[in-house]
Amino acid sequence: MPHLHDLNPRVSVDNVILGFDDENLNVLLIGRSLSDGRTDDVLALPGDLIFENENLEMAAERVLFELTGLTDLFLQQAGAFGDPNRLAKPKDREWLKTVRQEPDVRVITIAFFSLVNMNDYTPQPASFARSVQWVPIQDVGDLAFDHNRILTTCLKRLRETIAIKPVGFNLLPVKFTLGQLHRLYEAILDKPLDKRNFRRKIQKLDILTHLDEKQEGVPHKPSSFYKFNEIKYQKLVETGFDNFGF
Amino acid sequence: MPHLHDLNPRVSVDNVILGFDDENLNVLLIGRSLSDGRTDDVLALPGDLIFENENLEMAAERVLFELTGLTDLFLQQAGAFGDPNRLAKPKDREWLKTVRQEPDVRVITIAFFSLVNMNDYTPQPASFARSVQWVPIQDVGDLAFDHNRILTTCLKRLRETIAIKPVGFNLLPVKFTLGQLHRLYEAILDKPLDKRNFRRKIQKLDILTHLDEKQEGVPHKPSSFYKFNEIKYQKLVETGFDNFGF
DNA sequence: CCAAAAGTGTTGAAGTTACACCCATGC
DNA sequence: GCATGGGTGTAACTTCAACACTTTTGG
Secondary structure, eight states, X not given: OOOTTOEEEEEEEEEXXXXXXXXXXXXXXXXXXXXXXXXXXXXEOOEEEEETTSOHHHHHHHHHHHHHOOOSOEEEEEEEEOOTTTTOSHHHHHHHHHHXXXXXXXXXXXXXXXXXXXXXXXXXXXXXEEEEEEEEGGGOOOXXXXXXXXXXXXXXXXHHHHTTSXXXXXXXXXXXXXXXXXXXXXXXXXXXXXXXXXXXXXXXXXXXXXXXXXXXXXXXXXXXXXXXXXXXXXXXXXXXXXXXXX | OOOTTOEEXXXXXXXXXXXXXXXOEEEEEEEXXXXXXXXXXXXXXXXXXXXXXSOHHHHHHHHHHHHHOOOSOEEEEEEEEOOTTTTOSHHHHHHHHHHOSSTTSOOEEEEEEEEEXXXXXXXXXXXXXXXXXXXXXXXOOOBSTTHHHHHHHHHHHHHHHHTTSOGGGGGSOSSBOHHHHHHHHHHHHTSOOOHHHHHHHHHHHOOEEEEEEEXXXXXXXXXXXEEEOHHHHHHHHHHOOOOOOO
């Protein structure tokens, strides 16, 4: 029988936590703590071995919560990564020696991605992360382990998902402007979108509620705020956009 | 250091192997061998623990090959399943006792689905499968472990994938008719598709080569055979259908 | 000649793309 | 008054859904 807090030494979760700063998509990366309190210079996705008594989603939520204090976020599995040599880089092996009881054991990781509103959270070091920072996805360099591959896969998944379900709202504050939403979609899809066509298309989804409130203090025509209508949104998520080829 | 054929006791793969018999989608299910050579009455997806020295895809290919003798098939990961109680049904636990060294250990499984041409293969018992059979997906009953959930997820993934990439061809013989292709798409999407519209749409993809050969001996107007053009197909798979919402 | 599936075109509606100007505000 | 982003409509084109009849074969 597994004890409550037994770790499973063979299976981990890694989280691709994405945020949007009104210009770029950012991913939350950690600098790893060595056991002596120092940090090596390799950035990594936050992740951890799973406990024996929790399921994969719970493990991903736990990692997310420990790092950000946030709960109830959008979280989606993106797949499992298990190449036998994924832990083979010298710096990774060194780090594993300082934090794992069995540093040589092969670990399969399940990748999740989550979408957070960057205003809800400012990065702060956590137990397992000496440093935490938002990095614009186009500036991400070499990461630990196979984390570059995981990140790429998650971004691809996000693009696929957003084409079918309007999940992007999770990246925005409760009240937002159509301009913000527009910039967000351009950032995720990494291509320019025609302003008028975008607005028309979004409005036709019929999931936005126009608020009687405008921007203040901006040096241009103030924009209306919108919030999104959870009920209609839920219905849409269930059916998808029916945007399929056949 | 892991020895070549060490098993990883915590991680398995399960395969949803799909075939098409010109009418229904079928899934390949096994009856489990007990150690005394008998079979319990629970059907299951074929799967196995992974070896320490193979990656997840290799493990899935191995299971597929051991069961069917087939290689080089379409194979796609559908996700990881790891609820702590997924092995909890009494009959499942009994079976595990007869085949696993550590029957109580929690196993996370990675699900794959593959598409095979049913004519390339007739089910035959394998080492780990006392019985093997094609079961039409609408006739699948209660399966072992969480295999019903895995099957459902894989079917959903297949529907999503086929809307974006023409992967369905893997389920057909090299030479096929548009009627077969039409019935296949109806079986996968589980809804009727207008004949003329379907044909137009498929032809516009420009991945079919019309062969100078017709059906013989059929009691109706003979249909032309087609094969599909791998080069154009590859290009299309890379770009996707661009069938996306934004 | 009958049964069975193959094969084929058109029309109206909906959706997509491309494109340019005025508006409200802060400074 | 100027710089900034907000906000709006239309026309040409493409795609989509719905729909019925003729053809070829075996028996």
